[in-house]
Amino acid sequence: MPELPEVETVRAYIDRCVSGQYIKNIEIFLPRLIKNATAEEFAAALTGQMIQSVRRRGKYLRVQCSGAVSLLVHLRMTGSLLYEEPCRDVPARRILFRLSKGCLTYRDIRTLGCLWLVPSQGKTGISGYDSLGPDGTSPEFTVPYLQAALKGSHRKIKAFLLDQTAVAGLGNIYVDEALFQAHIRPSRRCDRISRRDSERLHDAVVQVLRTGLENGGTTIRDFINGRGSAGHNQDFLCVYGREGKPCPVCGEPIKYVKLAGRGTRYCPHCQK
DNA sequence: ACTATCCTGAGT
DNA sequence: ACTCAGGATAGT
Numbered sequence: 001m002p003e004l005p006e007v008e009t010v011r012a013y014i015d016r017c018v019s020g021q022y023i024k025n026i027e028i029f030l031p032r033l034i035k036n037a038t039a040e041e042f043a044a045a046l047t048g049q050m051i052q053s054v055r056r057r058g059k060y061l062r063v064q065c066s067g068a069v070s071l072l073v074h075l076r077m078t079g080s081l082l083y084e085e086p087c088r089d090v091p092a093r094r095i096l097f098r099l100s101k102g103c104l105t106y107r108d109i110r111t112l113g114c115l116w117l118v119p120s121q122g123k124t125g126i127s128g129y130d131s132l133g134p135d136g137t138s139p140e141f142t143v144p145y146l147q148a149a150l151k152g153s154h155r156k157i158k159a160f161l162l163d164q165t166a167v168a169g170l171g172n173i174y175v176d177e178a179l180f181q182a183h184i185r186p187s188r189r190c191d192r193i194s195r196r197d198s199e200r201l202h203d204a205v206v207q208v209l210r211t212g213l214e215n216g217g218t219t220i221r222d223f224i225n226g227r228g229s230a231g232h233n234q235d236f237l238c239v240y241g242r243e244g245k246p247c248p249v250c251g252e253p254i255k256y257v258k259l260a261g262r263g264t265r266y267c268p269h270c271q272k
Numbered sequence: 273a274c275t276a277t278c279c280t281g282a283g284t
Numbered sequence: 285a286c287t288c289a290g291g292a293t294a295g296t
Contacts (some may be wrong), residue, residue: 003290057290076291078280091281110279112291128292155273166294171290220290221282240290261275263288 002075004136004169005212006223006231010081013052013226016102017083018063021099022050030094033108034118036126045117047071051099058132058168062118070120072129074227079113081106085228089149109222132168136205137213141167141201150190150198157193157259158186161205169209172262175238178204178241185271186257186264197253211236239265 001011014078023046042240049065056062062079065072073081082090093104095115102114106115109153118124126271133149134140142212150157161175179186179203187255193201217223217231220241224230235243243256247267257264 006290074291076278077289108279109281112279114292122289159273162291173290218290223290260273260293 002059002079002217003171003174004056004209005174005215006217007056007061007075007094007169007214009217009225010075011054011056014081014083014254015060015258016101017085017226018051018099019053020050021101023065023097023099025045025098027096029096030108030111030209033094033111033113034115034117042115042117044099046071048100048258053158054190056203057129058135058164060129060132065120069117069121072116072118072124072126074113074114074128075108076110076112078109078222079106079227080108080113080224082224082228093265094174100201100242119196128164131165133164133166136167136169136209141202141206143199146202147195147198147203150155150193153190155188156259157184157188157190158262158264160190162262166206172264174205174208175219175235176240176265177208177238178200180204180267180271181208183271186259186266187232198248239267243264 001209006202026043026047028039034042052064054063059153060118072078082105083102087103090105090107090108092109093105097104116126123130153160161170182201212233215233218233219230220234239254242254243265244253247254250269252269255268
């Protein structure tokens with residue numbers, strides 16, 4: 001489900017709610033979601049700790065705790081974090097953190113999400129996290145950086161942007177939207193992208209992520225922010241989920257193909 | 273550099 | 285009954 005704008009929307013709200021609270025007790029309904037500890041170890045390591053802040057890198061959330069061990073969370077397709085005060089019953093709740101004042105819930109329909117115990121300082125030892133590239137919204141993501149990364153790759157641009165090691169935070173929706181804004185066909189090889197097009201791509205990536213965030217994220221199916229309400233960026237998408245419908249720029253029908261194992265939408269007239 | 277796979281639920 | 289879904293990675 002969530003890409004950078006959705007994860008950031010959740011982070012901002014949850015951070016405000018839980019920072020400064022203590023973890024009083026943890027209930028684990030689905031232990032296999034915890035990837036590097038048993039349910040007992042997980043509960044023992046986090047119970048009694050104070051939550052300092054909730055941070056984000058790419059699509060990962062890091063709940064920074066007062067002790068040596070913190071919590072790393074990846075929502076994958078259908079995970080979400082919800083905060084409630086007072087606690088209520090939540091469907092598909094997989095883990096419940098009882099805090100000093102309210103409850104933090106990890107909810108997940110498809111149960112593909114991941115939670116890890118990580119050191120509070122330094123490298124996490126989680127390969128996906130430690131190998132993340134700069135966030136698409138960070139100042140380190142520059143035109144020269146992107147151009148250098150593109151030059152070194154023969155892959156299709158769609159696969160390149162979905163891979164989190166060059167740029168972090170993009171997923172299937174925002175990749176399709178960014179390539180549309182940049183007038184680049186998803187099947188184009190990275191090393192065949194001109195300097196001018198890579199500039200446009202850089203600006204498009206930054207812009208689609210910023211806009212997504214301003215709109216509170218994209219709710220297609222079941223994304224909800226930490227408060228349980230939907231985003232509205234879905235109302236502004238140009239290609240994602242619009243196959244067969246007219247391109248907002250030229251009116252040509254949006255095409256659907258399978259690329260990098262994912263459904264991919266583009267305008268055959270505007271994107272070359 | 274691909275594809276198969278982990279899951280559940282919705283849509284056809 | 286079968287396909288698809290906002291993600292990532294182990295295996296080929």
